[in-house]
Amino acid sequence: MSSEIGAYLFRRFDSASLQEISNITESQGTSTLDQKVELPRAASENDEFEVRFGGKEDRENPRNFPTTKKWIIMVIISFKSACDSAIYTATYQQITNELYCSELMATVGLSTFILDMGIAPLSLSPLSEFYGRRPIYLLSLSLGLLWLLTCALASNIQILIIARFLSVAGANAGDLFSPSQLQLPMTIYSGIQFMGPEMGPIAGGFINYYASWKWTFYFMMIWTGTGLVATMFFVPETYRPVILRHRAERLKKEMGDERYLGADLAPTDPVLKTVLWSFFRPLQMLVLEPMCLNLCLHSAVLLGILYLFFGAFPLVFTTNHGFNLWQVGLTFLGVAIGILGGVATTPHWQRHYLLSMKKGQRTGSVDGEVEPECRLPQVMAGAVLVPVGLFFFGFMTFSSVHGIAPIIASGVFGMGVFLSFSGTWMFLVDAYPLYAASALAANSFARSAFGAAFPLFGIQMYEKLGYDWATALLAFITLAMAPFPYIFFEYGKRLRGRSRFAQAN
Structure with a gap:
């Protein structure tokens, strides 16, 4: 965000x-990494004029800061x-x-x-x-x-x-x-x-x-x-x-x-060509890659709902609980604490990934390689938490219910959002190793498009449908998208086998 x-x-x-990219969690643009990868070449007489970093003592190397x-x-x-x-x-x-x-x-x-x-x-x-x-x-x-x-x-x-x-x-x-x-x-x-x-x-x-x-x-x-x-x-x-x-x-x-x-x-390449290509490749992946498209849509819907809440929370908490402006602002602590809870689970998912890597080494896979689908369990967990949090929030939005109840529900939603986002980013990086920047740029573009659109109709939707059913509608949408991480966990390897972007590694 x-x-x-x-x-x-x-x-x-x-x-x-190169594998360093697999640990990166967000992108806002593409890179020339997507465009070409230089293979190792034989030494030449010009090597003595190639300026390189000088090891761990080189203080200009950012890695040595x-x-x-x-x-x-x-x-x-x-x-x-x-x-x-x-x-x-x-x-x-x-x-x-x-x-x-x-x-x-x-x-x-x-x-x-x-x-x-x-x-x-x-x-x-x-x-x-x-x-x-x-x-x-x-x-x-x-x-x-x-x-x-x-x-x-x-x-x-x-x-x-x-x-x-x-x-x-x-x-x-x-x-x-x-x-x-x-x-x-x-x-x-x-x-x-x-x-x-x-x-x-x-x-x-x-x-x-x-x-x-x-x-x-x-x-x-x-x-x-x-x-x-x-x-x-x-x-x-x-x-x-x-x-x-x-x-x-x-x-x-x-x-x-x-x-x-x-x-x-x-x-x-020339600057203009590089910039134009940075716009084209993410759109190409959205059109041609079903896994990239569906996971990006899932992330986009979640961000759209998150920004829609910026208009919905004042309606719910002002009307039902009489909160003033600064009190409404504090209600967003629920989502924030939920996101922190999601961050706190990172060591668990990392341990799961490392265990999968060790398992791959024991079974003799190439270099102990881990399938990108091993990044999806946290997306699967997030896909469950999001609709649960939304249903909980929707049917707690009554003046007779204490205001802390929908705030707690928003925390469950926030945790689900973080798990879904971070797991999706890592999966896209692992699944499209040479096009990781473009895959994440596609994700960023889709999220921003939905995040921009949802607030424009959020207030009207809450006023027309009521606070409970408006939120329930959002919950049903996320529930309909929840199976995608499970489907890709089961069939992702087969789909990647037919993908020219995933096979380019």
């Missing part, structure tokens, strides 16, 4: 670290755009009164932001491979500040909607940890990105209860500005090919020899 959340995890891998520095970078990257999407939902009442628009028009400001979270990274990610992570961070955050100021000063809803669409700031994480170290930082990164949308309404509830809606955007400006300053001082360039290219350029000047060249993989 963030999507959101920035473009991020993918870069060119050398042959020793001190652990504290790595975690500082991870925290800055993770937090700088975590709550921007959902904090806006607390402004609806003031915006409709001051800008003379309907609540539906105000909701469009949320939808355009979510949609842009799925589109912008498709160009930001490949651009970061040409120019590096750091320039993209600084540019996107600076532009984000500009458009947030435009939102705060908007005199009509049209300006506000356009500025919201343009205010997405890209975010990258990665390049810092070896494969054996990557599980924990990526779990924390994805957990923060999931927690962000839940923290937004909590902060927004207090801000908009005690101050003008403009302070919501001033707060986001302070948040983004702090991230920009922290990035300027504490986040160096972390993309390995760009670092080596800069080192090669220094050597050319110092040695007066133009033959020095960065040895790590880097994009070779």
